[in-house]
Amino acid sequence: MIFLSFATAFANRKKNLTPKYIRLFYIYPLMILILSTNALLVTLIQLYSIKIASLIEQYFTTADFIFWIVFFYQLFKDSTILKKFVFLVSLVILVLITFVTYHPLSTYINLGISNIGKCLFCLAYFYDLLHSVPKVILRFEAVFWIVLGLFFNTAVTIPIYLTIHYLNINHSEISQQIFSLTNIAIIIMHLLFIKGQLCILLPQKR
Amino acid sequence: MHFTPSETIVLFIVLCSVLILLLVFFIALIIYRYQQKQNAYFKNLEEIKIDHENILLQSQVEMQEKTFQNISIEIHDNIGQKLALAKLLLNTLPYESVEKLSLQVQSSIDIVSQVVNELSDMGRGMSNEIVLQNGIIKATEAELLQIKKTSLYHINFEVGGDTVFLDVKRELILFRVIQECLHNIIKHARATLIGVQLQFHKDWLSLEISDNGKGFDTANANNMGTGIKNIKKRIRLLNGMYTIKSVVDNGTTIKIEIPFI
Structure with missing residues (x-):
């Protein structure tokens, strides 16, 4: 699914009429592909230690969040207030991530905190959507599907990432099942990304 | 728990x-x-479009009415008279003198030729075709030429900047504004001088129509007749701006600015 998401986004990289944040969107699925490979290398063939894998994951969490900062900053380039909002939220989240990185449970907390930031960006997009001139037809709007996918993923995974440590200790019998929900959320997110990219790749008659 | x-x-x-x-x-x-929200937006757009079409249609009808009125006046006061004179000359041909006969026939031919020319001019000035085919500048020139022919007004028409052809519908509405302004001058201003300046800028055009007539008090709303209201309505439709400056006994100037898109 991630590879398909990457392939559709990569196919759109040279579409001249699309905004830069869509043309460069393939970077995100590429990062997720690298992260997934990292997880596979550790769990299946134990190529390097979990500590190194977790460190790689933390760096990629920050890089992933920076990607979304740039994405939303470009998306809100016509709105000064929303740009300020993105800047402030990014600042707070990046400071928090930096501090949490030194915490022993940092991996999931980092993911949870950065997802809070991404979720706030999505809400800002929906607010902007409802308060701007409704010119676009949503089902043909790539950005709408991308933000919808991100919103769904972040909203579902925030409570999981922030409570997984607690669940591991107190309810270890269901913690694995709960964590598997994040995989479903990721699949749905990439499905919606693919739908968004297809809006550009296969333009339909409006 | x-x-x-x-x-x-x-x-x-x-x-x-x-x-x-x-x-x-x-x-x-x-x-x-x-x-x-989108449904409401599209509904609103549709209403604006219908309103726009209605005003355009109204402008076309008004232009036709004015044209018919001009034709009727022209036929009654000018062409009819000239043809009656030609008929009289032909009815009273002096067959006894070949020299007088040829002079009278020549006079009749001259009168009929004048009538043919005038009918041709009238045909050119008729309907919206002049705007549609020749654009706003030629149409304004033709309109001013008709006014000049009355010999009651001294006309000053200037065009500046690089000419830009607007959308035909917009040109038609703008031409109707010019006609309405000129009609107001003829009907109310008692002016002897009419100035029309058309200036093309980068993204918009400015139009200035002035006269040296009796003017009016712009502060008094009663002085704003249907003509001025129509002008304002049409300028709003073109997303334009206007200013009316008038001093009693010292003429009126209307300045209009219209964006190209």
């Missing part, structure tokens, strides 16, 4: 279901609200 493992799983499923349902409801609500 302590839950058994099976209770924990049930609780987890219920909580997840509620969370996902809430999420789906929130997304559906956003889409529904947006769709509602």
